[in-house]
Amino acid sequence: MAKDFSTRAENYAQWYNDLVIKADLAENSAVRGCMVIKPYGYAIWEKIQATLDKKFKDTGHVNAYFPLFIPKSFFSKEASHVEGFAKECAVVTHYRLMANPNGKGVVVDPEAKLEEELIVRPTSETIIWDTYRTWIKSYRDLPLLINQWANVVRWEMRTRLFLRTAEFLWQEGHTAHATKEEAIQEAERMLDVYADFAENWLAIPVIKGIKSPNERFAGAIETYCIEALMQDGKALQAGTSHFLGQNFAKAFDVKFLSKENKLDYVWATSWGVSTRLMGALIMAHSDDNGLVLPPKLAPIQVVIVPIYKNNEQLALISETANKIKTALQNKGISVKYDDRDTFKPGWKFSEYEFKGVPVRIAIGPRDLENGTVEVARRDTLEKAIYQVTDIENKIGNLLEMIQKNLYHKAFAFREDNTFKADTWEEFVDIIENKGGFVLAHWDGTPETEQRIKDETKATIRAIPLNNKLESGKCIMTGRPSTQRVIFARAY
RNA sequence: CGGGGUAUAGCGUAGUCCGGUCAUCGCGCCUGCUUUGGGAGCAGGAGGUCGCAGGUUCAAAUCCUGCUACCCCGACCA
Numbered sequence: 001m002a003k004d005f006s007t008r009a010e011n012y013a014q015w016y017n018d019l020v021i022k023a024d025l026a027e028n029s030a031v032r033g034c035m036v037i038k039p040y041g042y043a044i045w046e047k048i049q050a051t052l053d054k055k056f057k058d059t060g061h062v063n064a065y066f067p068l069f070i071p072k073s074f075f076s077k078e079a080s081h082v083e084g085f086a087k088e089c090a091v092v093t094h095y096r097l098m099a100n101p102n103g104k105g106v107v108v109d110p111e112a113k114l115e116e117e118l119i120v121r122p123t124s125e126t127i128i129w130d131t132y133r134t135w136i137k138s139y140r141d142l143p144l145l146i147n148q149w150a151n152v153v154r155w156e157m158r159t160r161l162f163l164r165t166a167e168f169l170w171q172e173g174h175t176a177h178a179t180k181e182e183a184i185q186e187a188e189r190m191l192d193v194y195a196d197f198a199e200n201w202l203a204i205p206v207i208k209g210i211k212s213p214n215e216r217f218a219g220a221i222e223t224y225c226i227e228a229l230m231q232d233g234k235a236l237q238a239g240t241s242h243f244l245g246q247n248f249a250k251a252f253d254v255k256f257l258s259k260e261n262k263l264d265y266v267w268a269t270s271w272g273v274s275t276r277l278m279g280a281l282i283m284a285h286s287d288d289n290g291l292v293l294p295p296k297l298a299p300i301q302v303v304i305v306p307i308y309k310n311n312e313q314l315a316l317i318s319e320t321a322n323k324i325k326t327a328l329q330n331k332g333i334s335v336k337y338d339d340r341d342t343f344k345p346g347w348k349f350s351e352y353e354f355k356g357v358p359v360r361i362a363i364g365p366r367d368l369e370n371g372t373v374e375v376a377r378r379d380t381l382e383k384a385i386y387q388v389t390d391i392e393n394k395i396g397n398l399l400e401m402i403q404k405n406l407y408h409k410a411f412a413f414r415e416d417n418t419f420k421a422d423t424w425e426e427f428v429d430i431i432e433n434k435g436g437f438v439l440a441h442w443d444g445t446p447e448t449e450q451r452i453k454d455e456t457k458a459t460i461r462a463i464p465l466n467n468k469l470e471s472g473k474c475i476m477t478g479r480p481s482t483q484r485v486i487f488a489r490a491y
Numbered sequence: 492c493g494g495g496g497u498a499u500a501g502c503g504u505a506g507u508c509c510g511g512u513c514a515u516c517g518c519g520c521c522u523g524c525u526u527u528g529g530g531a532g533c534a535g536g537a538g539g540u541c542g543c544a545g546g547u548u549c550a551a552a553u554c555c556u557g558c559u560a561c562c563c564c565g566a567c568c569a
Contacts, residue, residue, distance in 0.1 A: 157567050239569090276569095344527050
Protein backbone atom coordinates (compact mmCIF):
# COMPACT_ATOMS: atom_id res chain seq x y z
CA MET A 1 0.00 0.00 0.00
CA ALA A 2 1.27 3.40 -0.79
CA LYS A 3 2.05 5.53 2.20
CA ASP A 4 -1.04 7.63 1.72
CA PHE A 5 -3.74 8.14 -0.82
CA SER A 6 -3.83 11.88 -0.57
CA THR A 7 -2.15 12.80 -3.82
CA ARG A 8 -5.38 13.69 -5.45
CA ALA A 9 -7.77 13.61 -2.55
CA GLU A 10 -7.25 16.35 -0.06
CA ASN A 11 -9.81 14.67 2.04
CA TYR A 12 -8.74 11.13 1.40
CA ALA A 13 -10.69 9.86 4.35
CA GLN A 14 -13.58 10.29 1.99
CA TRP A 15 -12.86 7.15 0.00
CA TYR A 16 -11.68 5.27 3.01
CA ASN A 17 -14.83 6.14 4.87
CA ASP A 18 -16.79 4.94 1.92
CA LEU A 19 -15.40 1.53 2.59
CA VAL A 20 -15.31 1.35 6.33
CA ILE A 21 -14.99 3.60 9.34
CA LYS A 22 -13.84 3.00 12.80
CA ALA A 23 -16.61 3.08 15.32
CA ASP A 24 -16.33 6.34 17.10
CA LEU A 25 -19.04 6.70 19.69
CA ALA A 26 -17.75 9.47 21.89
CA GLU A 27 -17.90 8.78 25.60
CA ASN A 28 -18.07 5.07 24.96
CA SER A 29 -14.73 3.41 25.14
CA ALA A 30 -16.40 0.00 24.98
CA VAL A 31 -16.61 0.02 21.20
CA ARG A 32 -13.05 1.14 20.77
CA GLY A 33 -11.44 -0.72 17.93
CA CYS A 34 -14.65 -2.08 16.47
CA MET A 35 -15.53 -1.34 12.89
CA VAL A 36 -18.49 -0.18 10.92
CA ILE A 37 -18.44 -1.70 7.47
CA LYS A 38 -20.24 0.50 5.00
CA PRO A 39 -22.26 -0.97 2.12
CA TYR A 40 -19.52 -0.92 -0.51
CA GLY A 41 -17.02 -2.57 1.80
CA TYR A 42 -19.61 -5.05 2.94
CA ALA A 43 -20.33 -5.97 -0.67
CA ILE A 44 -16.70 -7.02 -0.96
CA TRP A 45 -17.04 -9.12 2.17
CA GLU A 46 -20.17 -10.72 0.74
CA LYS A 47 -18.20 -11.70 -2.35
CA ILE A 48 -15.52 -13.24 -0.17
CA GLN A 49 -18.17 -15.08 1.82
CA ALA A 50 -20.03 -16.38 -1.20
CA THR A 51 -16.88 -17.64 -2.89
CA LEU A 52 -15.50 -19.37 0.17
CA ASP A 53 -18.85 -20.75 1.18
CA LYS A 54 -19.18 -22.47 -2.17
CA LYS A 55 -15.69 -23.91 -1.84
CA PHE A 56 -16.52 -25.25 1.62
CA LYS A 57 -19.67 -26.88 0.35
CA ASP A 58 -17.84 -28.31 -2.64
CA THR A 59 -15.50 -29.99 -0.20
CA GLY A 60 -18.34 -31.54 1.77
CA HIS A 61 -18.88 -29.03 4.55
CA VAL A 62 -22.13 -27.63 5.90
CA ASN A 63 -22.92 -24.49 7.84
CA ALA A 64 -24.27 -24.25 11.38
CA TYR A 65 -24.43 -21.63 14.10
CA PHE A 66 -23.35 -21.72 17.72
CA PRO A 67 -23.92 -19.31 20.63
CA LEU A 68 -22.15 -15.98 21.00
CA PHE A 69 -21.74 -16.55 24.73
CA ILE A 70 -19.55 -19.21 26.23
CA PRO A 71 -19.71 -20.20 29.89
CA LYS A 72 -16.49 -19.29 31.60
CA SER A 73 -15.95 -22.82 32.86
CA PHE A 74 -15.60 -24.10 29.28
CA PHE A 75 -12.38 -22.19 29.03
CA SER A 76 -10.72 -24.01 31.85
CA LYS A 77 -11.06 -27.36 30.10
CA GLU A 78 -8.26 -26.99 27.58
CA ALA A 79 -5.28 -25.57 29.41
CA SER A 80 -3.15 -24.17 26.60
CA HIS A 81 -6.22 -22.82 24.82
CA VAL A 82 -7.28 -20.76 27.81
CA GLU A 83 -3.75 -19.46 28.18
CA GLY A 84 -3.85 -18.20 24.63
CA PHE A 85 -7.16 -16.41 24.89
CA ALA A 86 -8.02 -15.69 28.51
CA LYS A 87 -6.17 -12.42 28.55
CA GLU A 88 -8.19 -10.80 25.84
CA CYS A 89 -11.84 -11.61 26.40
CA ALA A 90 -14.96 -9.56 26.95
CA VAL A 91 -16.88 -10.95 29.92
CA VAL A 92 -20.60 -10.67 30.64
CA THR A 93 -21.23 -10.47 34.36
CA HIS A 94 -24.78 -9.12 34.64
CA TYR A 95 -28.03 -9.53 32.79
CA ARG A 96 -30.09 -6.47 33.73
CA LEU A 97 -29.98 -2.70 33.87
CA MET A 98 -31.98 -0.48 36.16
CA ALA A 99 -32.80 3.20 36.45
CA ASN A 100 -30.01 4.99 38.24
CA PRO A 101 -31.18 5.70 41.82
CA ASN A 102 -29.77 9.21 41.45
CA GLY A 103 -32.10 9.73 38.51
CA LYS A 104 -29.45 10.02 35.82
CA GLY A 105 -29.61 7.35 33.14
CA VAL A 106 -29.24 3.67 33.85
CA VAL A 107 -26.83 1.52 35.82
CA VAL A 108 -26.14 -2.19 36.00
CA ASP A 109 -28.49 -3.83 38.48
CA PRO A 110 -26.19 -5.26 41.14
CA GLU A 111 -28.87 -7.82 41.96
CA ALA A 112 -28.63 -9.21 38.44
CA LYS A 113 -25.25 -10.81 38.72
CA LEU A 114 -24.78 -13.99 36.69
CA GLU A 115 -23.91 -17.06 38.68
CA GLU A 116 -21.37 -17.99 36.03
CA GLU A 117 -19.88 -15.31 33.84
CA LEU A 118 -20.27 -15.61 30.09
CA ILE A 119 -17.42 -14.98 27.72
CA VAL A 120 -18.11 -13.33 24.39
CA ARG A 121 -16.53 -15.85 22.03
CA PRO A 122 -13.00 -15.04 20.91
CA THR A 123 -13.27 -18.29 18.89
CA SER A 124 -15.74 -21.11 19.27
CA GLU A 125 -13.71 -24.28 19.84
CA THR A 126 -14.91 -24.75 23.38
CA ILE A 127 -18.63 -24.37 22.92
CA ILE A 128 -18.58 -26.31 19.68
CA TRP A 129 -16.70 -29.22 21.18
CA ASP A 130 -19.01 -29.22 24.15
CA THR A 131 -21.85 -29.57 21.65
CA TYR A 132 -20.09 -32.15 19.50
CA ARG A 133 -19.90 -34.46 22.52
CA THR A 134 -23.62 -34.99 22.26
CA TRP A 135 -23.57 -35.35 18.48
CA ILE A 136 -20.83 -37.92 18.13
CA LYS A 137 -21.35 -41.47 19.38
CA SER A 138 -20.23 -43.72 16.57
CA TYR A 139 -17.84 -43.84 13.64
CA ARG A 140 -21.01 -43.48 11.57
CA ASP A 141 -21.31 -39.90 12.85
CA LEU A 142 -17.90 -39.08 11.41
CA PRO A 143 -16.49 -37.12 9.81
CA LEU A 144 -18.36 -34.09 11.09
CA LEU A 145 -17.55 -31.23 8.72
CA ILE A 146 -19.09 -28.00 9.97
CA ASN A 147 -18.44 -24.36 9.28
CA GLN A 148 -19.79 -21.28 11.03
CA TRP A 149 -20.02 -17.69 9.76
CA ALA A 150 -19.94 -15.46 12.80
CA ASN A 151 -18.52 -12.50 14.63
CA VAL A 152 -15.95 -12.88 17.37
CA VAL A 153 -14.50 -10.47 19.91
CA ARG A 154 -10.94 -10.23 21.09
CA TRP A 155 -10.08 -7.46 23.49
CA GLU A 156 -6.81 -6.58 21.86
CA MET A 157 -4.70 -4.02 23.63
CA ARG A 158 -4.01 -2.38 20.34
CA THR A 159 -6.25 -2.52 17.31
CA ARG A 160 -5.56 -1.87 13.66
CA LEU A 161 -8.26 -1.15 11.15
CA PHE A 162 -9.18 -4.37 9.29
CA LEU A 163 -6.14 -6.27 10.53
CA ARG A 164 -6.85 -6.46 14.20
CA THR A 165 -10.22 -5.11 15.21
CA ALA A 166 -11.82 -5.89 18.55
CA GLU A 167 -14.83 -7.39 16.84
CA PHE A 168 -14.46 -9.02 13.48
CA LEU A 169 -16.37 -11.21 11.08
CA TRP A 170 -15.03 -14.57 10.07
CA GLN A 171 -15.77 -18.15 9.31
CA GLU A 172 -14.52 -20.94 11.51
CA GLY A 173 -14.59 -24.54 10.41
CA HIS A 174 -14.57 -27.22 13.10
CA THR A 175 -14.28 -30.80 12.03
CA ALA A 176 -14.12 -34.16 13.81
CA HIS A 177 -12.53 -37.27 12.33
CA ALA A 178 -12.03 -40.92 13.19
CA THR A 179 -8.35 -40.96 12.42
CA LYS A 180 -5.35 -38.76 12.83
CA GLU A 181 -4.45 -39.10 9.15
CA GLU A 182 -7.87 -37.99 8.03
CA ALA A 183 -7.77 -34.94 10.31
CA ILE A 184 -4.35 -33.89 9.05
CA GLN A 185 -5.57 -34.36 5.51
CA GLU A 186 -8.55 -32.11 6.27
CA ALA A 187 -6.36 -29.38 7.76
CA GLU A 188 -4.13 -29.48 4.70
CA ARG A 189 -7.05 -29.58 2.30
CA MET A 190 -8.57 -26.45 3.82
CA LEU A 191 -5.23 -24.72 3.68
CA ASP A 192 -5.25 -25.47 -0.04
CA VAL A 193 -8.74 -24.00 -0.32
CA TYR A 194 -7.51 -20.81 1.33
CA ALA A 195 -4.38 -20.62 -0.80
CA ASP A 196 -6.40 -21.12 -3.96
CA PHE A 197 -8.81 -18.40 -2.90
CA ALA A 198 -6.03 -15.98 -2.01
CA GLU A 199 -4.18 -16.47 -5.26
CA ASN A 200 -6.99 -16.88 -7.76
CA TRP A 201 -9.60 -14.55 -6.31
CA LEU A 202 -7.76 -12.03 -4.14
CA ALA A 203 -4.81 -12.13 -6.57
CA ILE A 204 -2.43 -12.30 -3.62
CA PRO A 205 0.39 -14.83 -3.79
CA VAL A 206 0.81 -16.73 -0.53
CA ILE A 207 3.32 -19.04 1.04
CA LYS A 208 1.83 -22.22 2.42
CA GLY A 209 3.60 -23.38 5.52
CA ILE A 210 3.44 -24.43 9.12
CA LYS A 211 3.96 -22.23 12.15
CA SER A 212 6.83 -22.58 14.55
CA PRO A 213 5.81 -23.64 18.08
CA ASN A 214 5.96 -20.00 19.22
CA GLU A 215 3.42 -18.91 16.64
CA ARG A 216 1.18 -21.95 16.89
CA PHE A 217 -2.51 -21.60 17.73
CA ALA A 218 -3.35 -22.12 21.37
CA GLY A 219 -4.37 -25.77 21.69
CA ALA A 220 -3.16 -26.94 18.28
CA ILE A 221 -0.67 -29.69 17.50
CA GLU A 222 0.15 -28.12 14.15
CA THR A 223 -0.85 -24.77 12.69
CA TYR A 224 -0.84 -24.44 8.92
CA CYS A 225 -0.92 -20.95 7.46
CA ILE A 226 -0.91 -18.93 4.31
CA GLU A 227 1.39 -15.96 4.59
CA ALA A 228 1.28 -12.92 2.32
CA LEU A 229 3.60 -9.97 1.85
CA MET A 230 2.13 -6.47 1.89
CA GLN A 231 3.40 -3.53 -0.14
CA ASP A 232 5.08 -1.98 2.89
CA GLY A 233 7.25 -5.05 3.38
CA LYS A 234 5.39 -6.49 6.34
CA ALA A 235 3.97 -9.98 6.40
CA LEU A 236 0.31 -10.73 6.94
CA GLN A 237 -1.12 -14.04 8.01
CA ALA A 238 -4.06 -14.39 5.68
CA GLY A 239 -5.52 -17.64 6.94
CA THR A 240 -4.85 -20.57 9.22
CA SER A 241 -5.82 -24.20 9.45
CA HIS A 242 -5.09 -26.16 12.61
CA PHE A 243 -4.62 -29.82 13.32
CA LEU A 244 -5.84 -30.04 16.88
CA GLY A 245 -5.03 -33.65 17.55
CA GLN A 246 -7.21 -35.09 20.31
CA ASN A 247 -6.70 -32.11 22.62
CA PHE A 248 -10.23 -30.75 22.43
CA ALA A 249 -11.80 -34.20 22.24
CA LYS A 250 -10.10 -35.11 25.46
CA ALA A 251 -10.91 -31.79 27.12
CA PHE A 252 -14.58 -32.10 26.20
CA ASP A 253 -14.79 -35.86 26.34
CA VAL A 254 -15.82 -36.46 22.76
CA LYS A 255 -15.52 -40.19 22.17
CA PHE A 256 -16.82 -42.51 19.49
CA LEU A 257 -17.13 -46.25 19.02
CA SER A 258 -15.08 -47.41 16.06
CA LYS A 259 -15.89 -50.13 13.57
CA GLU A 260 -13.78 -52.38 15.73
CA ASN A 261 -16.05 -51.56 18.66
CA LYS A 262 -13.28 -49.63 20.38
CA LEU A 263 -13.94 -46.40 22.27
CA ASP A 264 -11.62 -43.61 21.15
CA TYR A 265 -11.33 -39.84 21.15
CA VAL A 266 -12.00 -38.08 17.85
CA TRP A 267 -9.38 -36.11 15.92
CA ALA A 268 -10.06 -32.47 15.24
CA THR A 269 -9.27 -29.54 12.99
CA SER A 270 -10.27 -25.91 12.90
CA TRP A 271 -9.67 -23.32 10.23
CA GLY A 272 -10.62 -19.73 9.63
CA VAL A 273 -10.28 -16.55 7.67
CA SER A 274 -11.66 -13.16 8.61
CA THR A 275 -12.38 -9.61 7.52
CA ARG A 276 -8.62 -9.29 7.76
CA LEU A 277 -8.67 -10.54 4.18
CA MET A 278 -10.14 -7.18 3.23
CA GLY A 279 -7.15 -5.53 4.83
CA ALA A 280 -4.91 -7.84 2.81
CA LEU A 281 -6.76 -6.92 -0.34
CA ILE A 282 -6.32 -3.22 0.30
CA MET A 283 -2.68 -3.41 1.31
CA ALA A 284 -1.64 -5.77 -1.45
CA HIS A 285 -2.99 -3.88 -4.44
CA SER A 286 -3.92 -0.29 -3.61
CA ASP A 287 -2.07 2.68 -5.04
CA ASP A 288 -2.15 6.45 -4.64
CA ASN A 289 -5.43 6.63 -6.54
CA GLY A 290 -7.17 4.41 -4.02
CA LEU A 291 -8.36 0.87 -3.91
CA VAL A 292 -7.54 -1.61 -6.67
CA LEU A 293 -9.87 -4.60 -6.67
CA PRO A 294 -9.32 -7.83 -8.55
CA PRO A 295 -12.24 -8.29 -10.96
CA LYS A 296 -13.38 -11.50 -9.32
CA LEU A 297 -14.07 -9.69 -6.05
CA ALA A 298 -15.17 -6.29 -7.28
CA PRO A 299 -18.81 -5.57 -6.41
CA ILE A 300 -18.90 -3.47 -9.59
CA GLN A 301 -16.70 -4.87 -12.34
CA VAL A 302 -17.47 -2.33 -15.02
CA VAL A 303 -18.79 1.19 -14.68
CA ILE A 304 -20.16 3.12 -17.64
CA VAL A 305 -19.92 6.90 -17.51
CA PRO A 306 -21.74 9.03 -20.04
CA ILE A 307 -20.26 12.32 -21.22
CA TYR A 308 -22.86 14.73 -22.51
CA LYS A 309 -23.77 18.37 -22.85
CA ASN A 310 -27.55 18.15 -22.84
CA ASN A 311 -30.46 15.81 -22.35
CA GLU A 312 -30.76 14.89 -26.02
CA GLN A 313 -27.17 13.72 -26.04
CA LEU A 314 -27.67 11.86 -22.80
CA ALA A 315 -30.67 10.04 -24.24
CA LEU A 316 -28.65 8.90 -27.24
CA ILE A 317 -25.68 7.87 -25.13
CA SER A 318 -27.92 6.04 -22.69
CA GLU A 319 -29.29 3.98 -25.51
CA THR A 320 -25.82 2.73 -26.42
CA ALA A 321 -24.77 2.45 -22.78
CA ASN A 322 -27.75 0.31 -21.87
CA LYS A 323 -27.12 -1.96 -24.84
CA ILE A 324 -23.55 -2.45 -23.68
CA LYS A 325 -24.71 -2.93 -20.12
CA THR A 326 -27.13 -5.66 -21.11
CA ALA A 327 -24.56 -7.37 -23.31
CA LEU A 328 -22.04 -7.41 -20.47
CA GLN A 329 -24.59 -8.57 -17.92
CA ASN A 330 -25.52 -11.44 -20.18
CA LYS A 331 -21.88 -12.48 -19.92
CA GLY A 332 -22.21 -12.47 -16.12
CA ILE A 333 -20.33 -9.22 -15.67
CA SER A 334 -21.61 -6.81 -13.01
CA VAL A 335 -22.12 -3.39 -14.52
CA LYS A 336 -23.15 -0.03 -13.21
CA TYR A 337 -24.33 2.66 -15.57
CA ASP A 338 -23.80 5.90 -13.70
CA ASP A 339 -25.98 8.49 -15.39
CA ARG A 340 -26.35 10.69 -12.33
CA ASP A 341 -26.50 14.30 -13.42
CA THR A 342 -25.40 15.45 -9.98
CA PHE A 343 -21.75 14.63 -10.62
CA LYS A 344 -19.51 15.43 -13.52
CA PRO A 345 -17.53 12.85 -15.51
CA GLY A 346 -14.19 13.80 -13.97
CA TRP A 347 -15.67 13.39 -10.54
CA LYS A 348 -17.05 9.99 -11.41
CA PHE A 349 -13.73 8.85 -12.89
CA SER A 350 -12.01 9.63 -9.63
CA GLU A 351 -14.73 8.15 -7.50
CA TYR A 352 -14.61 4.76 -9.22
CA GLU A 353 -10.85 4.80 -9.05
CA PHE A 354 -11.06 5.27 -5.29
CA LYS A 355 -13.43 2.36 -5.18
CA GLY A 356 -11.19 0.17 -7.27
CA VAL A 357 -13.65 -0.61 -10.06
CA PRO A 358 -11.51 -2.63 -12.51
CA VAL A 359 -12.85 -1.27 -15.79
CA ARG A 360 -14.43 2.04 -16.72
CA ILE A 361 -16.17 2.70 -19.99
CA ALA A 362 -16.73 6.31 -21.03
CA ILE A 363 -19.14 7.16 -23.82
CA GLY A 364 -19.42 10.63 -25.33
CA PRO A 365 -20.80 12.22 -28.51
CA ARG A 366 -17.53 11.54 -30.30
CA ASP A 367 -17.91 7.84 -29.57
CA LEU A 368 -21.45 7.75 -30.85
CA GLU A 369 -20.25 9.09 -34.17
CA ASN A 370 -17.39 6.60 -34.40
CA GLY A 371 -19.07 3.57 -32.90
CA THR A 372 -16.44 3.44 -30.16
CA VAL A 373 -16.05 3.70 -26.39
CA GLU A 374 -13.16 4.70 -24.20
CA VAL A 375 -12.04 1.86 -21.92
CA ALA A 376 -9.84 2.56 -18.91
CA ARG A 377 -8.36 -0.13 -16.71
CA ARG A 378 -7.81 0.50 -13.02
CA ASP A 379 -4.70 -1.62 -12.57
CA THR A 380 -2.53 0.21 -15.10
CA LEU A 381 -4.63 3.38 -15.50
CA GLU A 382 -4.27 2.91 -19.26
CA LYS A 383 -6.97 4.12 -21.60
CA ALA A 384 -7.84 2.70 -24.99
CA ILE A 385 -10.48 3.19 -27.66
CA TYR A 386 -12.56 0.08 -28.37
CA GLN A 387 -14.95 -0.54 -31.24
CA VAL A 388 -18.34 -1.35 -29.75
CA THR A 389 -18.64 -4.50 -31.85
CA ASP A 390 -18.28 -7.60 -29.70
CA ILE A 391 -17.64 -5.38 -26.69
CA GLU A 392 -18.82 -8.01 -24.18
CA ASN A 393 -16.07 -10.44 -25.15
CA LYS A 394 -13.40 -7.77 -25.28
CA ILE A 395 -14.33 -6.58 -21.81
CA GLY A 396 -14.60 -10.13 -20.54
CA ASN A 397 -11.08 -10.80 -21.73
CA LEU A 398 -9.84 -7.55 -20.27
CA LEU A 399 -11.24 -8.43 -16.85
CA GLU A 400 -9.43 -11.75 -16.96
CA MET A 401 -6.26 -9.99 -17.98
CA ILE A 402 -6.56 -7.55 -15.10
CA GLN A 403 -7.13 -10.39 -12.65
CA LYS A 404 -3.94 -12.08 -13.85
CA ASN A 405 -1.96 -8.88 -14.00
CA LEU A 406 -2.73 -8.04 -10.39
CA TYR A 407 -1.53 -11.43 -9.30
CA HIS A 408 1.63 -11.19 -11.35
CA LYS A 409 2.36 -7.72 -10.06
CA ALA A 410 1.97 -8.87 -6.47
CA PHE A 411 4.02 -11.97 -7.22
CA ALA A 412 6.84 -9.94 -8.75
CA PHE A 413 6.77 -7.63 -5.75
CA ARG A 414 7.15 -10.57 -3.42
CA GLU A 415 10.01 -12.01 -5.48
CA ASP A 416 11.76 -8.64 -5.39
CA ASN A 417 11.31 -8.46 -1.65
CA THR A 418 12.37 -11.95 -0.68
CA PHE A 419 15.97 -12.17 0.46
CA LYS A 420 18.41 -14.74 1.74
CA ALA A 421 20.45 -13.96 4.80
CA ASP A 422 23.38 -16.09 5.92
CA THR A 423 24.81 -13.96 8.68
CA TRP A 424 23.30 -12.10 11.58
CA GLU A 425 24.49 -8.75 10.23
CA GLU A 426 22.90 -9.40 6.86
CA PHE A 427 19.71 -10.50 8.54
CA VAL A 428 19.42 -7.41 10.72
CA ASP A 429 20.27 -5.14 7.81
CA ILE A 430 17.50 -6.57 5.65
CA ILE A 431 14.90 -6.58 8.40
CA GLU A 432 15.76 -3.02 9.44
CA ASN A 433 16.28 -1.42 6.06
CA LYS A 434 14.42 -3.37 3.41
CA GLY A 435 11.64 -5.39 4.98
CA GLY A 436 10.11 -8.28 3.11
CA PHE A 437 10.58 -12.01 3.57
CA VAL A 438 13.97 -13.18 4.74
CA LEU A 439 14.97 -16.79 4.19
CA ALA A 440 17.37 -17.82 6.89
CA HIS A 441 18.58 -20.81 8.83
CA TRP A 442 17.28 -21.34 12.32
CA ASP A 443 18.32 -23.90 14.87
CA GLY A 444 14.74 -24.97 15.49
CA THR A 445 14.43 -23.87 19.10
CA PRO A 446 11.72 -21.56 20.47
CA GLU A 447 14.38 -19.79 22.55
CA THR A 448 16.31 -18.72 19.49
CA GLU A 449 13.18 -17.55 17.72
CA GLN A 450 12.28 -15.51 20.78
CA ARG A 451 15.73 -13.95 20.92
CA ILE A 452 15.53 -13.02 17.26
CA LYS A 453 12.12 -11.51 17.86
CA ASP A 454 13.34 -9.54 20.87
CA GLU A 455 16.22 -8.08 18.93
CA THR A 456 14.62 -7.42 15.54
CA LYS A 457 10.83 -7.75 15.96
CA ALA A 458 10.99 -10.33 13.19
CA THR A 459 9.28 -13.66 13.70
CA ILE A 460 9.10 -16.89 11.76
CA ARG A 461 6.13 -16.42 9.50
CA ALA A 462 6.18 -19.90 8.08
CA ILE A 463 8.18 -23.01 7.57
CA PRO A 464 7.20 -23.62 3.95
CA LEU A 465 5.52 -26.90 3.09
CA ASN A 466 7.71 -29.07 0.85
CA ASN A 467 10.62 -26.86 1.85
CA LYS A 468 13.93 -27.51 0.15
CA LEU A 469 16.32 -29.16 2.57
CA GLU A 470 19.68 -27.47 2.76
CA SER A 471 22.20 -27.68 5.53
CA GLY A 472 23.37 -24.44 7.07
CA LYS A 473 24.00 -22.61 10.29
CA CYS A 474 21.49 -20.77 12.43
CA ILE A 475 21.95 -17.03 11.89
CA MET A 476 21.63 -16.41 15.61
CA THR A 477 23.40 -19.29 17.31
CA GLY A 478 25.46 -20.84 14.52
CA ARG A 479 24.05 -24.24 15.37
CA PRO A 480 23.30 -26.61 12.50
CA SER A 481 20.08 -26.30 10.57
CA THR A 482 18.50 -28.33 7.81
CA GLN A 483 16.34 -25.76 6.09
CA ARG A 484 15.68 -22.06 5.67
CA VAL A 485 12.53 -20.63 7.22
CA ILE A 486 10.75 -17.37 6.43
CA PHE A 487 11.32 -14.50 8.78
CA ALA A 488 9.58 -11.12 8.59
CA ARG A 489 8.09 -8.38 10.62
CA ALA A 490 4.39 -9.00 10.70
CA TYR A 491 1.08 -7.27 11.32
C1' C B 492 -0.18 -0.80 31.41
C1' G B 493 4.56 2.48 30.33
C1' G B 494 6.66 6.76 26.92
C1' G B 495 5.25 10.71 23.64
C1' G B 496 1.50 13.60 21.23
C1' U B 497 -3.34 15.53 20.09
C1' A B 498 -8.56 17.42 20.95
C1' U B 499 -11.30 24.12 17.21
C1' A B 500 -17.85 23.21 11.61
C1' G B 501 -19.11 16.80 8.21
C1' C B 502 -13.48 16.16 7.12
C1' G B 503 -8.60 18.45 7.37
C1' U B 504 -6.68 22.71 9.89
C1' A B 505 -4.67 28.25 11.67
C1' G B 506 -4.65 30.63 16.17
C1' U B 507 -2.45 28.52 22.27
C1' C B 508 4.26 30.09 23.90
C1' C B 509 2.90 36.21 24.64
C1' G B 510 -5.32 36.43 27.37
C1' G B 511 -8.26 41.65 24.43
C1' U B 512 -12.46 42.43 16.41
C1' C B 513 -9.78 35.06 16.74
C1' A B 514 -13.08 32.05 15.98
C1' U B 515 -8.80 31.30 10.31
C1' C B 516 -8.32 28.77 5.82
C1' G B 517 -9.08 24.49 2.41
C1' C B 518 -12.34 20.48 1.11
C1' G B 519 -17.33 19.13 1.56
C1' C B 520 -22.63 21.05 1.95
C1' C B 521 -26.88 24.59 0.06
C1' U B 522 -28.83 28.37 -3.92
C1' G B 523 -28.30 30.59 -8.85
C1' C B 524 -26.08 31.06 -13.61
C1' U B 525 -22.44 29.24 -16.91
C1' U B 526 -20.34 24.31 -17.53
C1' U B 527 -19.65 18.64 -18.55
C1' G B 528 -13.79 13.86 -22.85
C1' G B 529 -9.85 13.68 -15.72
C1' G B 530 -12.26 15.70 -9.12
C1' A B 531 -15.39 22.94 -13.13
C1' G B 532 -15.85 28.60 -12.74
C1' C B 533 -18.16 32.80 -10.75
C1' A B 534 -21.52 34.94 -7.19
C1' G B 535 -24.15 34.31 -2.82
C1' G B 536 -25.20 31.25 1.63
C1' A B 537 -25.69 27.69 5.82
C1' G B 538 -22.88 25.41 9.49
C1' G B 539 -18.89 26.09 15.74
C1' U B 540 -21.05 24.02 23.60
C1' C B 541 -12.98 25.86 20.51
C1' G B 542 -13.19 17.58 24.20
C1' C B 543 -15.65 17.86 29.45
C1' A B 544 -15.79 20.10 34.50
C1' G B 545 -13.95 23.57 37.70
C1' G B 546 -10.68 27.87 38.65
C1' U B 547 -7.88 32.73 37.79
C1' U B 548 -9.28 37.48 35.30
C1' C B 549 -12.76 43.34 33.70
C1' A B 550 -11.88 39.68 29.70
C1' A B 551 -10.11 32.62 28.32
C1' A B 552 -9.75 28.46 22.30
C1' U B 553 -5.35 30.85 24.79
C1' C B 554 -3.28 30.66 31.75
C1' C B 555 -4.08 26.90 36.13
C1' U B 556 -6.30 22.14 38.16
C1' G B 557 -8.88 17.71 37.41
C1' C B 558 -11.18 14.39 34.05
C1' U B 559 -12.28 12.01 29.30
C1' A B 560 -11.30 10.46 24.45
C1' C B 561 -8.22 9.62 20.37
C1' C B 562 -3.34 8.90 17.73
C1' C B 563 1.85 7.09 17.54
C1' C B 564 5.70 3.96 19.86
C1' G B 565 6.33 -0.20 23.19
C1' A B 566 4.30 -4.33 25.90
C1' C B 567 0.38 -7.63 23.77
C1' C B 568 -1.71 -10.19 19.52
C1' A B 569 -4.45 -16.93 14.60
